[in-house]
Amino acid sequence: MKSKGDVLRVVNLGLKVDGKTILQNVNLYIKEGETYALFGPNGSGKSSLLSAIIGNPTYQISSGRIVFKGREINSLPTDERIKLGMGIAFQTPPRISGVKLIDVLRFCAKVGGRGEEDIHEFAKKLKMEDFLERPVNQGFSGGELKRSELLQLLLLNREFVMLDEPDSGVDLENISLIGETIREILERDVSAEERKKSGIIITHTGNILDYVDADYGVILYKGRIACVGNPEDILNEISQNGYEGCISKCLREFPNLNSLK
């Protein structure tokens, strides 16, 4: 088996918003075909990390580097990162009055090399057909927002995708639809050797992991990577002993991790 290279390397990343430090010394290396589950309490910097990777201009990189497919992208505009092969599903996407979902989908399809028939097929699958002519995200319920984001990601057809809480606010009936779709986007049914897609999933509940067998779990705590391991183990540990409990256990097992205050 030939060894696969890193798709994404986040090296000693520090991040500031309005002068306030959000992340420091974050290191994360993701290989082709790998999926990471990202855990952490509210405000620990999970969404900020994804924002920095995708290039949200609100987040200023204060130190470190983000390297995507061997190229440093620290100052690359978001659309260029998309063209390089990234995609993202936001936790709470903005609504844009007047810009119809179908218009955004057509653009996504163009980027992803998909056709008009794919738009309708995927929209049907994600139960979004009735939303195509509506302004994007306007008046969408929590679950509809998630499905709309996934629909856009499907059409974008990127190699590296980030999903920010795709399972939050989704009812039981739709969680399997969301889960199956993410599994497809990340090619989890393809053998590890053949798999090209990689990604990061932020999840609080871990519900999504019932459908998507992430390769690794990572805890982001107070702006730092605090724990790396088997996602199921980490999730169990968090639910039994809380984040702090899980982290102290991790620190005993991996003393090389950054010490935490």
Added chain:
Amino acid sequence: MSEGVSESEQLEIEKPEVRKRLESVGIELDPSRRAATFVQVDQQTTRISSFSESVEVMSIREALERYDWLQDYYWKAVRRDQDAYTMEADADDVNGYFIRSLPGKKVEIPVEACLYLRKAKSKQKVHNVIIAEEGSELNIISGCTSHPGVTSGMHLGISEFYVKKNAKITFTMIHSWESDVEVRPRSAAHVGEGGVFISNYVLMNPVKIVQMYPTAYVEKNATAIFSSVIVALENSVVDAGSRAILRGEGSSAEIVSRTISKGGKIVARGHIVGGAPEVKGHLECRGLMLSEEGSIQAIPELEAKFPNVDLSHEAAIGKIAEEEIFYLQSRGMSRDEATAAIIRGFLDVDIKGIPEMLKREIDKAIRMVEKDLF
């Protein structure tokens, strides 16, 4: 055509640069896509052709000669002495169009009427009377523009609309002027019982000043809908509003404006008077500032004279949200593409009851100039 149509002017409107100007304001001169065509250059009617038996189209001069009863409509919705501009338009050499749909006839294909300012520094005085007889329907595109290179002049336009019982007029006015042209339309509509008056206004090019405040008098169970899409570029002043006087029980009005300032000054007015019981009105003014220069002032007014009226308004002015641009960039759009999509979306007013053909003309007029916005 009973009045003299100058041949040289007749030929001139066929010139490509003129055709392009006309097209930018929705005038196609294409019999397959229009029920009738009226073209007036300065004070002279240069073309009248009608392809439908359901609608009468002629110059106002001819109509006044032909129909004595027109005196019951002429200067009856707009007052002669309303202001200095109406008084100035009340001149011997005034011309304009007379359009009338016959009782019960529905003219789905639009009638196009063009008012063309040809002579530089001249004053074009126009008086239009539009009548939709009982139970009839009429769609009009009124395109007003100036000749290429005619950068200064004045356009004074009186328009009087009469929507009879259960009739409907959809009137779409598209303006395209140049930097030193002054435009003062004076319009009023009588909307009879059960009638519908839909008025759309599109202005996207530079102009010295456009100032207008058309008023609809809305009778029992009738409806007036005004929609405006206005872009004010640098040095342009646009003071435009719409007013609906709801004076019949159960009448309703909707006034929507979308304004963009890219250096120009805009005053977006709206006024709904609930002057009868059980009336309903909504006013929506949204403005987008695309430049540090310029200004947008929204002045929505509501007036209730009975307790059981339902009047509301919403007004919002802002710039394009960075968050929205970023979101579209995350779908692969460049910053410019994202900005364009958001502006296009902002200008996309969903006008109720407007025929597909008119909708296309409005979209086309917007598309033709939107590239200048970013």
